Amino acid sequence: MKILVTGASGFIGSYLMKYLSRNYKVHGLSRSKKSQNIFQISLSDKQKLAKHMKKNKYDAVVHLAASLEESAPLDMFIKNCVSTANILECCAETNVAKVIFSSSQLVYGRSEYLPIDEDHPKNPISNYALSKLICEEICKMYHNTYGLSIQILRLSSVYGPDQSPKYIIPAMMINSVNNKDIEIHHYKNGLQLMDFVHVKDVCKSISLSCKSKLKFGIYNIASGTPITANEIAHKISQIIQIHTINTSIDRETNHFFYDISNAERELGFKPIVKLEKKTLKEIYKSIVSKR
């Protein structure tokens, strides 16, 4: 199988390139060329993209690339929708057998019940989330109209070594390394239920989707186990000395964790990596090594 990955230089993309390369021939698309099998092609340049895809005849395409620039919401919104439409159009034209679209937990918005299943109402509350939901609709249209086989994966909070420091786990660790207090009130008073899935499990879910015989499906990809910021801080304290402060008295928050039974049943997905000492140590090492 020959697979194309968009967003190949991103956090998930770089892990996925390595993961899939073990069994498949893999090419990546990225804004920056970092290795021989990564091509620098803009997803908004449909002609160039179509030419590349015709030449390479891919069996599967994993569409991870997305802009997160909330500072330029309209640009980000248009960019995400146009690049998704372009990639799907090229997939239809070049008879790609399988498309995997990486969506987000954010499409659900405020949780109405827990665990959140795929039928939960969708009320996105950011431009990014709305762009993901619209991209899902574009995927559905390409499946219905052109018969493209598409799997949509709604990823929860992904974590792992080498993640950007703006995310909660590396952020907490970097604060600790710098002897700064971890301000738990920045994480919804520390009581918010969240759902973290390890990047290796995400890669596995994508690999399973590539092999899936199903023509269309939408799946939550998460751990299915809730955890709070307080619990994460406690786990981090087992490997590094930390000090937490909490000045918030607000107990109102949006809790979320996901029902992954559809992915378990239809894709054979089972998250293996647990958010525990060993996993956190790996993240800690990656932070220390960059200092």
Added chain:
Amino acid sequence: MITLVILDFDDTITDNRLLDFKAFETPCKNLGISPPSVKMISSSRKKGLLARDIMQKHLRKIKKSYLLSDFLSKRDTFLSDSKSMYHLQLKKHIIPVLVLLKRKKIKCILCSARKNKQMVKSFLKYSKIDNYFFTTYFMHDVGFVIDNIVRSNRILIKTSLLKQIIKDEHIDPQRILYVGNSSEDFEAATRLKISFVYMENHYLNKELGLDLNRVDSMFDLKQKIQSLVLK
């Protein structure tokens, strides 16, 4: 037609007035202070105030505000203790309602946002009504535990419990009747398009001014169920 009736626990099938008073009295006794009066508790509850708010007001009055967190922790311990169930009272005429459901072969499930599952189960057994319930659902059954003092959390817990019942029973929500006593219960039922009957409570505030299916006793509820079953 209704084929499943879900009953809420606190203040729906039980009368919690005595338990609520004891949950003020016992911790206050332990702290060596006088508890708020029954009249004050009752009038505050009618306004929809939580135990924290009531006690905050009381402690301010007796100039001992610093005891609030101690009080709340002792109150929590008291309510988590299985012995506290002896202060709960079963609502009058509940047995005919349960018998009617059984006779009409309508499943009856008990659903509660409580953390202490064992206490409720013991209460049902002690009151000899456990056999009328097909099963029971508590917060732990949906895989999470959150603070049930916060209103939005209570709605989330109730909706999650009802959703879990729908999934487990493979039932169309339109075939369910949910009997509860709060706006949170109503909100949860509405989110999932489940018919709702509001059990009026002379103790808590009559918070729902909406045009609802209301009953003010188990006798009324029995008639309501009969009319819904015949429909």
